[in-house]
Amino acid sequence: MSWQAVDRTRVPEEQLGPGLSEAVKEKIRAFFSRYPTKQAAVLPALHIAQDALGYVSLRAMKELAELLEIPPSKVMDVVTFYTHFWTHPKGRKTLLLCRSISCELLGAGKLKDAIRQRLGIGEHETTPDGEYSFMTEECLAACDHAPCLMVNEKMHKCVRPEDLERILADADNDRLDIPRSDLFDAP
Amino acid sequence: MPYEKILTRNVGVPGSTSLKAYQAAGGYEGARKALAMKPDELVELVKKANLRGRGGAGFPAGVKWSFLPPNRDVTYLCVNADESEPPTFCNRVLMESDPHMLLEGILIAGYATRTTIAYIYMRGEFTEQFHIMQRAVDEAYAAGYFGRNVLGSGYDIECYIHRGAGAYVCGEETGLIESLEGKRGWPRIKPPFPAVEGLFRKPTVVNNVETLACLPHILTRGVDWWLALGPKGSHGTKMYCVSGPVKRPGCYEAPLGISTRELIYGPDFGGGMRDGMKVKACSPGGLSMGFLRGDLFPKNPSADKLDLAQDYDELDCKLDFDDTRRYGLLGLGTAAAVVVGEDTDIRDVLVNVARFYAHESCGQCTQCREGTGWMYKIAQRIRAGAGRRYDLDLLAEITTNMGMMPGLSICGLPDGAAWPIRTLVQRFRREFERHIDAQAPGAVEQAIRRVNPAAYELPIVQGRAVAPERGSMSYEHEWSNAAGT
Numbered sequence: 117m118s119w120q121a122v123d124r125t126r127v128p129e130e131q132l133g134p135g136l137s138e139a140v141k142e143k144i145r146a147f148f149s150r151y152p153t154k155q156a157a158v159l160p161a162l163h164i165a166q167d168a169l170g171y172v173s174l175r176a177m178k179e180l181a182e183l184l185e186i187p188p189s190k191v192m193d194v195v196t197f198y199t200h201f202w203t204h205p206k207g208r209k210t211l212l213l214c215r216s217i218s219c220e221l222l223g224a225g226k227l228k229d230a231i232r233q234r235l236g237i238g239e240h241e242t243t244p245d246g247e248y249s250f251m252t253e254e255c256l257a258a259c260d261h262a263p264c265l266m267v268n269e270k271m272h273k274c275v276r277p278e279d280l281e282r283i284l285a286d287a288d289n290d291r292l293d294i295p296r297s298d299l300f301d302a303p
Numbered sequence: 304m305p306y307e308k309i310l311t312r313n314v315g316v317p318g319s320t321s322l323k324a325y326q327a328a329g330g331y332e333g334a335r336k337a338l339a340m341k342p343d344e345l346v347e348l349v350k351k352a353n354l355r356g357r358g359g360a361g362f363p364a365g366v367k368w369s370f371l372p373p374n375r376d377v378t379y380l381c382v383n384a385d386e387s388e389p390p391t392f393c394n395r396v397l398m399e400s401d402p403h404m405l406l407e408g409i410l411i412a413g414y415a416t417r418t419t420i421a422y423i424y425m426r427g428e429f430t431e432q433f434h435i436m437q438r439a440v441d442e443a444y445a446a447g448y449f450g451r452n453v454l455g456s457g458y459d460i461e462c463y464i465h466r467g468a469g470a471y472v473c474g475e476e477t478g479l480i481e482s483l484e485g486k487r488g489w490p491r492i493k494p495p496f497p498a499v500e501g502l503f504r505k506p507t508v509v510n511n512v513e514t515l516a517c518l519p520h521i522l523t524r525g526v527d528w529w530l531a532l533g534p535k536g537s538h539g540t541k542m543y544c545v546s547g548p549v550k551r552p553g554c555y556e557a558p559l560g561i562s563t564r565e566l567i568y569g570p571d572f573g574g575g576m577r578d579g580m581k582v583k584a585c586s587p588g589g590l591s592m593g594f595l596r597g598d599l600f601p602k603n604p605s606a607d608k609l610d611l612a613q614d615y616d617e618l619d620c621k622l623d624f625d626d627t628r629r630y631g632l633l634g635l636g637t638a639a640a641v642v643v644g645e646d647t648d649i650r651d652v653l654v655n656v657a658r659f660y661a662h663e664s665c666g667q668c669t670q671c672r673e674g675t676g677w678m679y680k681i682a683q684r685i686r687a688g689a690g691r692r693y694d695l696d697l698l699a700e701i702t703t704n705m706g707m708m709p710g711l712s713i714c715g716l717p718d719g720a721a722w723p724i725r726t727l728v729q730r731f732r733r734e735f736e737r738h739i740d741a742q743a744p745g746a747v748e749q750a751i752r753r754v755n756p757a758a759y760e761l762p763i764v765q766g767r768a769v770a771p772e773r774g775s776m777s778y779e780h781e782w783s784n785a786a787g788t
Contacts, residue, residue: 150420150463151485152503158485163427163466190486197487197665198468200427212428216389217590217655218546218641253469254659256428259390259546259641260553269430292430297437300466 124174124192133173133205140168141183154184158194160300162201167301171202199253207242207249209290210303211235212266215252218259223276227263228252230277234284248284268303269296305571309540310516311556313400320435322442325403331448333519337411338456345415349518352526353538358383358474358511359589359636360715361624368416370498371506379502380418381479381509382409384425387471388589389659391639393542394512396554398425398432401516402439406462408515410448411522413460416508420461424479427468437464471663475714476509477501478665489667490714513542533558537623537635547642548580549573559635560626563587563595564618566640576644584643584731587622588636590656591719593726595620595630599645614733631729633722649731650686650738653724657682660720670705671717677701678724689750690739698728 136144143164147157161184165176172195181188195201211231215224231250235243242249258264261273265283268290272283283289296302312328313319325331337345350365371378382405386394398405409421425433440462443449449462465483467473473482477491480502501507517539521529532539537559545566546552551574555566563585567573576582582597595617603615611617611631620630627635643652661679666672678701681694702721706712728735748763762769 150461153484155485156483156503159466159468159482162468184485186485193487194485198427198470200468215655216659217586217652218390218552220651220655221547221641221643221647253428254471254662255387255389255391257386257392257395257426259392259544259639262390262546262552266428266430271431292434294431294434295438297434297441299437300433 127174132175132178133171134169135173135175136165136168136179140164141179144180144183155186155190158184158186158191159198162191162195162198163300166201167303170208170303171205202240202249204240205242207246209248209268210266211248211250212256213250213252214254214256214258214262214264216255216259218255219263222262224263226277227265227275227280230280234280306540306557308556309520310397310404310513310542311400311554313404314396314554316400319400320402320439322403322439322446325401329523330403330519331407331410333522334407334410334414334448335454336522337414337518338454338458342415342417345411348526349415349521352521352529353536354514354517354521354529355537355539355624356511357513357517357541357637359388359591359634361635364412364510364514367498367510368412368508370496371416371508372499375417375506376419377505378416378418379505379507380409380413380416380421381476381483381502381507382421382423382515383474383476383479383509383511384423384429385467385474385479386429386512386637387426387474387663388591388637388639390546390641391544391589391637392546393544393554393637393639395429395432397512397516397542398429398436402436403443404516404519405436405512406439406443406448408518409462410453410460411518412508412510412515413462414453414456414458418460418508420463422483422502423462423464424473424483425464425466426473427466429466433464433466440464470665471659472665472714472716475716478714479509480507487665489665490716492713534560534621534623536625541622541638543572543622544637544639545573545642546640548577548644549642550575550577560621560623562618563620563622563640564598566622567618567642573640573642576642580644580646582618582642583645583647584649584652584727585618585640586643586723587620587638587640588627588632588634589639590641590659590723592627592634592636593632593722594643594652594730595632595726596730597643597645611729614730617730631726633718648686648738649727649734650682653727653735654679654682654686656723656727660716664716664720668712668717670711671720674701674705674717675720678720682724684750685735685739687750688738688742689746690735690742691747692736692739694739695728695732695735698724702728 144161147160177191178188181191265272265275270290346368354364355361451459470488472478473488475490478488482488497507541559544554555572568575581599583599584594586594598616600614600616624635657679661675664671664675702725706718707715
């Protein structure tokens with residue numbers, strides 16, 4: 117378990133983590149016109165921030181709060197509610213394994229053991245070289261391809277433990293086969 | 304295929320996601336027809352078609368639209384593409400293969416409800432699907448199907464995709480609205496219903512992806528064609544999902560009312576079980592709707608009389624809005640079947656189901672937050688070999704005392720959490736009891752002492768460490784000192 121107890125009222129300036137660049141903020145501002153309130157743009161803003169920084173740092177939360185004109189606590193409220201956002205640094209690629217019933221019936225448990233053994237990390241942890249992070253998630257809505265494993269945006273289907281080596285050896289294992297939209301960056 | 308493919312006609316067809324391909328197949332004709340009508344006529348038409356929502360509750364879409372207050376300037380349409388119910392994936396298949404069908408449905412529903420902005424709330428894990436949909440939205444804007452003065456009708460509508468970030472409860476309509484407003488996805492207390500006061504406190508319609516995708520077909524082919532499909536009260540086709548150890552897991556389209564057995568064994572559907580296995584259990588309507596016994600159990604000798612108290616094969620349950628209730632399920636749900644083979648321990652299924660709801664409960668109502676976690680702990684203990692017979696009664700008691708049906712919760716998640724666990728305990732009680740009876744003597748005591756070493760000195764009664772009686776040796780040792788007497 118990688119839970120860190122942080123006294124968020126007295127975090128020294130140098131421990132707030134990276135902040136948002138002006139380009140990222142501009143990207144977030146482009147979403148304002150879609151909603152009648154600025155607060156509604158918090159989810160897209162967090163997606164963009166996490167794509168840019170790799171996680172949502174405390175400084176990013178503060179800056180987002182300023183940008184969206186809401187208290188920082190409300191940003192943290194949203195960050196900690198949704199499982200997609202990380203509050204501590206993650207690796208360049210995230211392995212997201214489905215653990216719901218269809219995948220587990222077809223061997224997601226074995227695959228999870230294989231991943232943990234191969235990478236030597238547990239859930240919500242990152243390999244020492246900063247390449248892979250690992251987490252499990254409830255149903256990824258690809259039960260017909262169970263067990264499924266996502267590497268960033270790319271869904272790998274019907275993954276057996278013996279396929280793991282092939283997936284990890286492929287440097288492009290997170291590249292989509294279809295053209296991407298540039299509204300969000302690739303994580 | 305004995306059934307005509309309507310919603311799934313483009314599944315697996317290369318190039319089907321482009322606007323050109325969709326228009327070549329007669330796309331956006333339904334929207335043109337709709338825009339020539341008056342909005343209220345359109346609502347009446349959908350009411351007449353009795354299009355029941357495909358998201359789980361089965362509420363008629365036209366009736367939902369007619370709840371909107373007559374005088375309003377701003378109306379929002381939220382498209383629920385937060386498909387998180389295991390093991391449902393029909394919306395993903397639909398958006399992957401036919402994004403414009405959904406967009407046309409949005410345009411029709413938007414016109415009927417005089418929507419100003421439509422938001423497609425798509426779950427965060429849909430990445431590939433997001434890029435496909437976004438591309439389709441861009442194409443539709445460029446072709447004039449969205450934006451100002453759609454197709455020269457004078458009607459304005461904007462359409463945006465809003466990405467979620469992984470929360471099951473955001474599939475609940477008010478949870479979705481809260482999430483769209485940039486808060487955590489905590490469902491709201493109803494009333495006011497979203498139709499009166501929803502997103503940004505304005506009248507809002509929330510519809511499922513599949514419901515909206517039916518609209519273009521109702522308009523182009525007519526209400527009579529639609530009403531001829533499926534049994535009375537459950538019209539139209541449905542995308543059935545089947546997954547688990549079947550030969551052909553996937554999404555198949557058929558009129559409502561096919562049987563669970565056909566979905567698993569039919570050559571056009573699941574194609575039978577792998578390795579000649581038998582079905583132990585099957586949840587035919589998505590996890591929340593509950594489990595049925597499979598054909599591992601003997602057939603009911605009196606075929607016309609239903610007897611849920613006996614261990615009979617229940618795969619004859621028809622998948623429509625009414626017959627599922629007869630079998631003690633919560634409803635049709637998303638019509639996504641997960642099949643549990645005979646080689647699976649039912650205790651593993653219980654743990655997985657309980658964990659899902661314990662993880663996804665939003666934490667707003669006490670009995671759901673605590674109840675789901677409690678059931679998960681009980682399930683884990685039963686699997687670890689330290690179950691107690693009355694744990695099964697306890698599970699049954701917890702499941703009857705949470706949720707909307709006893710009137711205790713804000714949203715329907717605790718009902719969905721209770722139902723699979725209750726039906727598992729009801730229908731597989733004899734198997735659970737067999738496992739519990741086969742436990743090593745003293746397993747419960749050991750499990751308790753592993754958790755709490757202090758319990759070593761305490762007697763354990765009915766699986767619970769209790770304070771010793773006054774006058775016993777352990778009482779004199781431990782408790783008299785602790786009390787400071």
